[in-house]
Amino acid sequence: MHGKGASLNERYEDMYQAASRYYIQGETMESIAHQLRLSRSSVSRLLKDARESGLVRISLADHSGSQSPLASSISRHFGVRVHMVSVRENANENVRFDQVARLAGRLFTEAVDDHQLIGVAWGVTLSHVVKHLGRRPLVGSTVVQINGGANQRSSGIPYIGEILQAIGDAFDARVVLFPVPAFFDYAATKQAMWRERSVQNVLKLHQKLDLAVFGVGCLEGRVPSHVYTAGYMDAADMRQLAADGVVGDVCTVLLREDGSYADISYNDRATGLTPAELQRVPRRICVVADPSRAPAVIGALRAGTATDLVLDEGTARAILDRARL
Numbered sequence: 464m465h466g467k468g469a470s471l472n473e474r475y476e477d478m479y480q481a482a483s484r485y486y487i488q489g490e491t492m493e494s495i496a497h498q499l500r501l502s503r504s505s506v507s508r509l510l511k512d513a514r515e516s517g518l519v520r521i522s523l524a525d526h527s528g529s530q531s532p533l534a535s536s537i538s539r540h541f542g543v544r545v546h547m548v549s550v551r552e553n554a555n556e557n558v559r560f561d562q563v564a565r566l567a568g569r570l571f572t573e574a575v576d577d578h579q580l581i582g583v584a585w586g587v588t589l590s591h592v593v594k595h596l597g598r599r600p601l602v603g604s605t606v607v608q609i610n611g612g613a614n615q616r617s618s619g620i621p622y623i624g625e626i627l628q629a630i631g632d633a634f635d636a637r638v639v640l641f642p643v644p645a646f647f648d649y650a651a652t653k654q655a656m657w658r659e660r661s662v663q664n665v666l667k668l669h670q671k672l673d674l675a676v677f678g679v680g681c682l683e684g685r686v687p688s689h690v691y692t693a694g695y696m697d698a699a700d701m702r703q704l705a706a707d708g709v710v711g712d713v714c715t716v717l718l719r720e721d722g723s724y725a726d727i728s729y730n731d732r733a734t735g736l737t738p739a740e741l742q743r744v745p746r747r748i749c750v751v752a753d754p755s756r757a758p759a760v761i762g763a764l765r766a767g768t769a770t771d772l773v774l775d776e777g778t779a780r781a782i783l784d785r786a787r788l
Contacts, residue, residue, distance in 0.1 A: 475518075477501075481509040482519045517600040517635075533779045540786070541764040543749075543772045546570055550775045556753070559775055560591045563752035567773040568595030571676055574746055575634055577602040579673040582609040583630060584714040584735060585623040588678030588750050593629040600635040607668045609675060610714040610735030611643035641665050643734050645715050646696070650731035669736060672744045679749060679763050681711040681756040704729060711759025713738065713749070713768045720758045722765025738766035746770055754781035761786050 480499060484490040485506075492510075496503045513519040534545035548566045550559050571592065575581060583589060583606055612623040624640065631638040643662060647653040656662050682704060696704075707727050708719045714735030718724045724738060741747055749769035751760050754777045761782060763769065774782075 474512075478509050478513040478516070478518055481506050482513040485510055486519060515598055517598045520599060531776075533776060533783065536783055537764075537772065537779060541772075543764060543769050545779070546771060546773045547779055548775050550777060552777075559777070560588070560752045563750065563773060563775050563778075564588070564591035565595045567592045567676075567748065567750040569597065570771065570773060571748060572597035572599050572633070574674055574748065575599060575601060575604065576673075577604060579604045580668055580671050581606045581630070581634075581636065582669065582672040582675035582677075582736070582744065583607070583627055584610050584675070584677035585612060585626050586678045586680060588752065589626050589676065590622075591752075592676070592750055593626055593633075596630065596633040598633055604634060604636040605639060605668070606630045606634070606636045607639045607665065607672065608641040609669060609672070609677075610716075610733075611641055611645045639665060639668060641734070645734060646729070647732040647734070653732055653734065669740065670743070674746045674748070675736070675741060675744045676748045676750070677714055677768075679711055679713055679751045679756055679759045680715070681753070681759040682709060683755060700729070710762050711756065713763045713766070714741070718759065718762040718766055720762045720765075722762050722767070724766060738763075738768045741768050748773060750774070751778055754778045757781040757785040 477499065481495055484495045484498070485492065490498075492503050492506045495501075496506045499506070501509075510519070531547060534547045537543070538545045546566055548562050550562050554562075579601070581604060585608065606627055608623065608627055624638075627638045627640065630636070641662075643656060647656070657666065682701070704717060707717075707729070709717045709727060709729075710720045711718055712733075712735075714737075716724055716733050716735045716737050717727050717730055718738075719727070722738075724730055730737070747769045748771045749760075749763060750773045752775055757778065760772075760774075760778070764772070
């Protein structure tokens with residue numbers, strides 16, 4: 464077969480032949496090496512390259528998520544698939560976020576498909592998840608920002624654009640940004656902007672999403688939520704939210720722990736998908752890795768925002784304790 468000087472086309476052909484024989488025809492590496500006149504280690508590298516390039520997509524049959532008692536209790540009470548990772552008790556927040564993000568990255572990579580509209584809500588959690596996406600080239604898919612990102616200090620575009628572009632690069636998907644603030648100063652301004660054709664084009668994509676991925680923001684989280692620390696709200700806003708019983712948000716739509724949100728006046732200025740709008744999306748993956756966000760997660764689950772919940776054992780236990788389950 465082809466040696467070190469092989470062209471890209473020849474290399475791809477070797478990858479295809481090795482992958483086809485190994486994964487479809489069930490041949491051993493030794494047999495493939497003999498047939499292709501390569502060393503066994505060369506065949507191993509070809510198979511690894513085939514997986515990393517997206518030529519080979521290894522998938523698992525869909526299942527109901529993790530089966531531990533903790534996960535099962537959350538699943539049964541809130542009606543979601545729970546995907547849980549164990550993190551050692553003394554792990555710091557970075558380790559916790561990284562391990563949950565790894566699991567979420569694998570689930571996200573497996574969930575996407577050709578010709579999909581993939582909605583993404585930016586935030587601290589998603590900035591971790593995108594580091595662990597697998598390479599999966601798709602045909603005709605689009606990644607869409609589902610909550611605005613500008614604030615009074617900055618456009619938010621570099622931070623948000625990096626998150627969405629990382630997803631677009633992993634899946635060979637087109638990226639559509641949502642060029643509006645996270646929160647408008649006035650509800651009337653939002654109503655006017657929602658009539659603009661450039662905004663209408665994005666809103667129409669929001670109505671047809673196949674998959675959505677998002678975190679849960681929290682007013683009091685140990686790991687600060689970007690929306691509450693990066694200039695999107697001032698001290699007076701935060702006091703008003705606390706007075707209204709707000710515990711956090713999904714897609715920058717503010718929630719109480721009981722799952723209510725429609726009568727929170729600040730939401731008239733919010734630009735993300737409401738829980739009711741999210742419920743139209745067939746697959747909705749919520750990712751959380753912070754036990755202190757339990758009240759916000761409970762609110763998000765009671766509002767019906769998610770079909771899948773990705774989290775760590777400590778956060779799961781905090782949710783159960785808080786909900787008295």
